[in-house]
Amino acid sequence: MPTEIYLVKVGMTMHEGTVEEWYVADGERVEAGAMLYRLETEKVNLDVDAEASGIVRHLAAEGDTLEPGDVVGFIYADGETIPDVLPRPKPKRDIAVVGEEPASPRPVQAKPAASGARVAASPAARRLARERGVSLEGVAGSGPGGRIVEGDVPAAPPAPEPPKRIAASPAARKLAAELNVDLATVDGSGPRGRVTREDVQAAAEAPAPAQPSAGTATRMSAMRRTIAERMHSSLRDTAQLTIDMEVDVTDLVKLRGNLIDEWAEDGVRVTYTDLVIVAAARALIRHPKMNACLSDDAITSYDYAHVGVAVALDEGLIVPVIRDAHEKPLREVARESADLASRARAGSLGLGDLTGGTFTVTSLGMFGVDTFTPILNPPQAGILGVGRIYDGVKWHDGTPVRTPMLRLSLTWDHRVLDGAPAAEFLAAVREYLEQPYRLLV
Structure with a gap:
């Protein structure tokens, strides 16, 4: 068998x-x-x-x-x-x-094949190379051990094509030059397809071809199909509501600037998202109703905060998880989030990096977005959106003062908790961000 x-x-x-x-x-x-x-x-x-x-x-x-x-x-x-x-x-x-780790997608420079040696390439790569008339020798393979895969073939140098001689009469060539007609686009009616003067005249008088309709159909990847299905089911199967809250980040901006200078020698660059992750993780422990999920008829609350961080890729969105973020120092969270984002973009995350999250943080602030409506990542009960930092105004003794502000957008599942505990959780996150030195303790 x-x-x-x-x-x-x-x-x-x-x-x-x-x-x-x-x-x-x-x-x-x-x-x-x-x-x-x-x-x-x-x-x-x-x-x-x-x-x-x-x-x-x-x-x-x-x-x-x-x-x-x-x-x-x-x-x-x-x-x-x-x-x-x-x-x-x-x-x-x-x-x-x-649960094996995926293979590294980084290309390996293929060694030049000896004369007569067989180039290491996948069947699909060989087929595509034949169709496009390209040589695989010297092509850098991104597959295991430098093996050339299908995606490497377009980078291979195409074999030169000999110039094509168009059969046309001298009169046809002269008229084509006068009327700015490309002989390659003219169907010849003369012997053996030779282009005549009449053919050129007819081509010049013919109406311009209709422009093809715009748009290219592209097959959805497995990741894109999964995102589509999960986002649709999330909106369909949960009771989502979103609230916004404004945060004064005057001290947060100062703290981040100081930490960037202080940690520069160690290669650690803390981001505003890192600060929000730690603030949210600690607020989740104080407000366990938000740190929960709904399964069948049971609501499960957690005494730990595994915070997922949304990372945008060309092919979709992926959410690696920082485990026990409520217990980790800010410096460690910054280092870990940078590592997860780097490995996500390299396609080298393992299954353990992507499972077990109890809450998610997603940011669009780097794109100039003030506020948005995040969609829940089931079965989690909450997701926190982070907007850009902008110049707001606060009043001090009747005088307007320009103040750096940030908007947080919290989406939660109304089946799991009501508006009051959701607002209390968001206020706790704001409290940490407006008193950011508490995040260092």
């Missing part, structure tokens, strides 16, 4: 995954432990290894999206008969959950 190749399950919340790339072509041999295919999920990408040695047959094509436990192919042992028509086995829904 052949060894079945399954779409592995990465985390308990994974509902689907995409076979992004086969590292072993259909019909080629693989050794046990070698990388077999690359899996794309809503959270992480993962290289899946072969569990046996033998000939690989694909049941799923690159780009196919399936459920965990679906069979994507087979490995036939030496001497085993390979049928012309592959069977369609039942999926294995009780497949074990894996």
Whole structure:
């Protein structure tokens, strides 16, 4: 019996995954432990290894999206008969959950292949290279061990094309130059497609072609599909309400400036988001109704604050988690949040970095946004939005004073708590930010 190749399950919340790339072509041999295919999920990408040695047959094509436990192919042992028509086995829904770290996406410079040597490249990369007429020699591969994958091919130098000679009569060429007609766009009616003077005249008098409608359809990635489904279900299945609160950040701005200078030698640069994370984490411990989630008919409150921090990527949004943020010094939170954001953009976060959050902080202040309406990250009961710092006005003894201000936007699930405890929590966050030296204790 052949060894079945399954779409592995990465985390308990994974509902689907995409076979992004086969590292072993259909019909080629693989050794046990070698990388077999690359899996794309809503959270992480993962290289899946072969569990046996033998000939690989694909049941799923690159780009196919399936459920965990679906069979994507087979490995036939030496001497085993390979049928012309592959069977369609039942999926294995009780497949074990894996949590391996994803492979590093940073490109590795490919070593020049010796004369006659085979360049290490995926089947999809070779197919695309043939279609585009490019050479893979010298191309920097971003796959494991410098292997060239499909996404590397567009960067390869295209093979030069010989200039194409257009068959046209001298009279046609002269008229085309006078009328500014590109001979390459003219269909010739003369012998062997030769362009005549009449062809050029007809092309010049023809109406301009209609402009194609704008817009390009792009297939949604697994991450984008998951974000779409979760945002829709969040708004559909929860009772969301948002309130705003203005914060005087005069002392916060001064403190951050001092800390940037003080911690510069250690390479730690604290951000306003870091300060909000610590303030929110400590406020969550004081207000456990906000530090909760709703599951079925039970509300679970937590005595720890695992704060998720939204990080924007080109392909979507990802929320790594700072665990026990209420207990950690501000300096450690700043260092950890920078590391998580860097690894998120590099695609090297592990499953443990993305699970277990009890609350989320998201910021659009760097884009000049004053206030917005964050959408809950289920099953969490709250999410805090951070706007930009702007020049506000406060009155002191009847005199207007220009004051740096910040707006916080809190969205909470009204099924879990009411407006009064939500406002009390937000006021506690403001209290920490207006007395920021308490965040250092």
